[in-house]
Amino acid sequence: MTETSHEPQTDTGGPKVLLLVDGSSYLYRAFHAMPDLRAVPGDPASPATGAIRGMINMLQKLRRDVRADYVACVFDAPGKTFRDDIYPEYKATRSPMPPDLRTQIDAIHEVVRLLGWKVLNVPGVEADDVIGTLACMATERGIETVISSGDKDLSQLVNEHVTVIDTMNDRKRDVAGVEAEFGVPPRLMVDYQALVGDAVDNVPGVDKVGPKTAVKLLQEYGSLDALIERAAEVKGAVGEHLRRALDWLPRGRELLTIRKDCELADHIPGLPELEDLKVVDGQDTEALKAFYERYGFKGLAKQLEVHDVPPELIEEHRRQKKVGTGDGPGFQDPDLTSRSQVTNLQYDTIFTWAQFDEWLAKIEAAELVALDTETSSLDEMQAEIIGLSFSVQPGVAAYLPLAHSYGDAPDQLPREEALARLKPWLENPDRAKLGQHVKYDRHVFANHGIEVRGYAHDTMLQSYVLEVHKPHGLASLAERHLGRTGIDYEHIAGKGAHQIPFAQVPVDKAAEYSCEDSDQTLDVHLALWPKLQADGKLRFIYDLEMKSSETLYRVERNGVLIDSAMLARQSAELGQRMMQLEREAHDLAGQPFNLGSPKQIGEILFTKLGLPVVKKTASGVPSTDEEVLEKLAEDYPLPAKLLEHRGLSKLKGTYTDKLPQMIHPRTGRVHTHYAQAVAVTGRLSSNDPNLQNIPVKTPEGRRVREAFIAAPGHLIASADYSQIELRIMAHLSEDEALLRAFREGMDVHRATASEVFGVAPDQVTSEQRRYAKVINFGLIYGMSAFGLARNLGIEGAAAKNYIQRYFERYPGVKQYMDETRLSAKSRGYVETVFGRRLYLPEINSPNGPRRGGAERAAINAPMQGTAADLIKLSMVAVQDVLDAQQRRTKMIMQVHDELVFEVPEDEVDWIRAEIPRLMAGVAQLRVPLLAEIGVGANWEKAH
DNA sequence: CTGCTAGCATA
DNA sequence: GTATGCTAGCAGA
Incomplete structure (x- = not known):
């Protein structure tokens, strides 16, 4: 015996703890959750080991999570129990254990023992009843009990001294937890289960009574007994079904009640003092290692050495x-x-x-x-x-x-x-x-x-x-x-x-x-x-993240050269114009006020001048956002002034004033930080300063980009993916029409307009193309007709019509979106083309708006996330080539679908040819990837 | 001084 | 309709 350094404490002053593992409840989960592992990897003829491995993982985690003085792992023993006697159909619908799991049972018992746990297997008594009885004994002796089980049925055992945890998903069920989860306190759990029934064990409840109705009934009547007594009062269909089940309910409850008084002394020595379950210090490392090696768990065997x-x-x-x-x-x-x-x-x-x-x-x-x-x-x-x-x-x-x-x-x-x-x-x-x-x-x-x-x-x-x-x-x-x-x-x-x-x-x-x-x-x-x-897919993503991390470090370290004198001139100009606007606004309002305060703007506009309220903010205050001011500007002079002032103020405050302050004193450049573990889609985010939201839409905003310059003898190059998310949508949906549009190199918005409006591509008007572009973006965002209508400023019915026409023309897209939503609901996550998993905890939320949000995210995340994967692959690939060829070109920014470089003049020709080629070549999708590059004296001119 | 909201910049 | 980060103002310490 070798003592390890990892034994839980056993000498703290608090109450002693009994830890009981519901082994049976984990067997199936371990079996199904693990990949198809074999003692000889890849050889389907060799014995299966996945459930063994899963069980080890679970017990190790449990041992780390819970300090315990007494431990036992309880399994169901084969054979009949009292429940089979009172109800022959009990568990009749269960299918037999899969052979690949059956062969692992003995090994699981063995390794549980080797890990230092007592294995309990009591003939004629179900694991749940063994657990219930032991927990009861512990409570009588002032010992706290922690039960580890994936089965919600054990919730009925919970009280002030008994807690149930689920090690696989870190769920904890104490008194408050049970009440929060089921809506009834633990003491009513049996009553609740009897009403709802248990399909897995083939125990019926009351027809048409599910969790919600059961909670309602118990809250109203206090208990199952009271409910049975007053069954005549219960109205409606529920009442009828209830009265029909009156004979059955007591027997159902008996079946579902976990027993706390089983005769165990013949099978477990040292009762009722729990002596035999006491934790022994240390584990038999040699035997454990031999076991791990026998079953091909090389990593575990190795871990044993590390811990030893x-x-x-x-x-x-x-x-x-x-x-x-x-x-x-x-x-x-x-x-x-x-x-x-x-x-x-x-x-x-x-x-x-x-x-x-x-x-x-x-x-x-x-x-x-x-x-x-x-x-x-x-x-x-x-x-x-x-x-x-x-x-x-x-x-x-x-x-x-x-x-x-x-x-x-x-x-x-x-x-x-x-x-x-x-x-x-x-x-x-x-x-x-x-x-x-x-x-x-x-x-x-x-x-x-x-x-x-x-x-x-x-x-x-x-x-x-x-x-x-x-x-x-x-x-x-x-x-x-x-x-x-x-x-x-x-x-x-x-x-x-x-x-x-x-x-x-x-x-x-x-x-x-x-x-x-x-x-x-x-x-x-x-x-x-x-x-x-x-997990091979996640492993691939992790490797990509590790490589990206190093590249990002270098991008951050390179930094970006900023022409602060140019920004200072812009700031001064903006300041002048803002002062003028402020004077004009004060004159129009008849009093001075702070143009930067939405609150004061609201008072002037809606209270003092009595302008119509267009919409309200989330907190019920009249909104003064861009859309509202735009609308009001049609009829009044002041809102236009406010609008222009606000635009300039944003520009000055966020960009022209701020960027020069962010220049590093030693390097003379701006070094943003890329957050690699923030965005849930796999994208990067940029902060201090954010270089991913430098203006581009308006001419005044674009001037900020002129201040992003290159060192003497260098130029700025900007390479971006063309229509990356729509190409990914084509790949994922395999829609024929969309695939063809990209394969034939068509202008995709024009192609969409042609389909939706039923005109030849060369007959598409610029307005039709603009509509199609909005529709395409809407699709990427999980669009609704309402949203599209708002965005295009058209009737809801018209928007609905466009969407319907789109889906008729692109049925593959429709099918893909439906399938994505469905699989998100059943799996709880969606994934990118490369296997990055994006979890959507609210996809099955009872809260409609939240669920809707999660559904839209489910549509968007695979496309946004795959684009993120692709550009990360590009960054790593490009940096690798730059290093291998000892180029002096530096990668200096990433803006989601765009990479920006600072290029020595003599490398410009090479960069122009190679970078788009590298970016397009990082993956072979069902449509070609296209990357375009521009070169100029500054970021603005590089586009 | 800290945390919140409203508003707005990007892909 | 997706995903972010930053500003100013303002309310409550």
């Missing part, structure tokens, strides 16, 4: 300075998703060269090292390193303080020398590192002249690929995937204006915080990486 800390190493770390102990509070309430479960945290702080050398040797030898930086600033181009932390195995980490500076700060190793000695390891592409938000750390190291190589993983991107709709901060990840909570940054540095620089955070606090971050990063990676590895 030699006892002498643990001792050594105990002797060194210990900054964290991980003593979380014990299990005191049913809120168990936020507990630090890792014990024996060994966090070092490095103060001497001897300690430094020891850790350097350790990270040089390690296969994978989690790395985290602590810095002076959140602005990655400015940030300097204050400290670094490393973790090579869960629970073990070291902090290297380098630039803490406060009153009695301890002596620290000199920063530049320490970094110089780490540099060979950091820059070695063969030494694998991982981090959380690696792009930020790349910048930080680059600020000290270090180009980190060998970043193999980024937990933020792992999470983004696996669960795009959930938060991706480290604290969220640790909580969600490890059940670990940690030190809040604000806890050590304060917040808002009172926040202190990290350099002033005491070294011991900083060490604990930083070690925890790199420790958790490694631990999160161990939880997420197997999921990505197991």
Whole structure:
């Protein structure tokens, strides 16, 4: 027996905890959720192992999430139970266990035991009744019970001391949870189930009574018994069905009631004290490893080695300075998703060269090292390193303080020398590192002249690929995937204006915080990486994100040259014109007011001048937005002034004034930040400043783009995908007419107009083409007739007519949209051509508008998301070629379907030819991809 | 000083 | 009708 470093605590002061796993409920889910794994990969004749693997994953996660003193995994034993006696049809409709699952049962029991769990298999007693009885015994002895089950039927066992959790989806059912989910408290769950019935177990309820009616009846009558007694009062069809079921209901309830008084003593020793279920320290690592190897779980076998800390190493770390102990509070309430479960945290702080050398040797030898930086600033181009932390195995980490500076700060190793000695390891592409938000750390190291190589993983991107709709901060990840909570940054540095620089955070606090971050990063990676590895499509997307991350780092680092003198001139002009407009507006209003305040505009327009209210805002106030002012301007002079002023004010405030302020003092260029894990469709977003919304529609706005210039001897090149989303729609829908339009290189809006208006392509008027363009965009956005009508300013009926004509002409598109909505509803997500998953949590919401929104997103997301995938592929491909040929051209911006470059004059010809070719060639869809490029002295002229 | 709304810039 | 980010104003600390 080897003791591992990962055993849950058993000595905290709170109440003891009994953890019961409903093994049977997970069997089928593990079996179906996992890919078709075989002991010999790819050999269908070798034994199936998917359910075994799924079960291991589930138990490991559970062990991380829940601290327990007693554990058992309960399975259904074969054979008849009392329920079969009172109701022969019980579970009659269940199909027999699939053979591929049956063959795995013995191995599952074995591995559950090897993982240190007691396996309970009581003949003649169903797993649910075993669980109910044990939970009852525990409660009588003051022990809290946590039941892990995917089956909602166990909700009836919930009370103040018993909680049910679902490990596969992190759902928790405590008293409040059950009530929120089902609408009745746990004590009424049996009554509720008896009314609704249980199709899976073939137990009927009352006809026509579903969840809603059941809740209503129970709320009105208080309980099933009261309802039965007063059944005569119940009106309508429900009453009739209820009275017809009166004889059955008591028997149905008996069938569905989980028993708490089963005779178990003959089968489980040590009852009723639960002695036999006590957690034993350690697990038989050797036997477990042999098991993993026998079934081909190489990754798990390897993980065992990583987690396996030699006892002498643990001792050594105990002797060194210990900054964290991980003593979380014990299990005191049913809120168990936020507990630090890792014990024996060994966090070092490095103060001497001897300690430094020891850790350097350790990270040089390690296969994978989690790395985290602590810095002076959140602005990655400015940030300097204050400290670094490393973790090579869960629970073990070291902090290297380098630039803490406060009153009695301890002596620290000199920063530049320490970094110089780490540099060979950091820059070695063969030494694998991982981090959380690696792009930020790349910048930080680059600020000290270090180009980190060998970043193999980024937990933020792992999470983004696996669960795009959930938060991706480290604290969220640790909580969600490890059940670990940690030190809040604000806890050590304060917040808002009172926040202190990290350099002033005491070294011991900083060490604990930083070690925890790199420790958790490694631990999160161990939880997420197997999921990505197991899924080929997601793996592809993750690899793409990792490569994009490095390219984005370089795009950000390159920055964009801005002509600030030109913007200053524009600002001055805009300011002049705005002052004039303001005077004119005040004259027209007869009083001064703030033209930048929608509220004051509203008062002047609607209260003082009595203009008609066109529409109201969400909060019920008369709106003064562009559409409204546009309308009012037809009849009155003032709104036009306000409109022009507002346009200029936006331009000045957001662009001509702001951009020059964003120029980096050292590089003289503007460095935006691309957020890679924000947009749920897979797109990037740009901030500080946002370079993805520089004006282009109006002539005045376009002038801002003239200030985006190239260094002397260089030009700006802009390459963009033509009609990318419509091409993707053609690919996805396989609509004949749309495919033909793109294959024949037609103007797609003209082609659409020709179809919808029934005229020859060369007879299409410019207005018809404009209508067709709006329709095409509407389709990409999941259009409704109402929306189209509003946009075109036409009658709803006319808009409906256009849509109908469109779908008649493009039936493939119609079919694709219907199928997409349906599959989104059944799967809960949609995906891009490359397999990026886009989850839509509200796709089945009972709330109509929310559901509608999710349905439109379901239409839009595959197209927007595939476009995002394509341009990421392009960025990586183009950067690879630039590097391979040692070109001096720099990629400087990405604007969703456009890449912008700063090109030395002598590379312009090459760029013109190669970049569109590369962009068009990143994927072979059912229609050709087309990319176009322009070159000019500035961004405006490059179009 | 912080968080919200209204409004508006892009693909 | 999809997806973002930023500004000013303003209300409540």
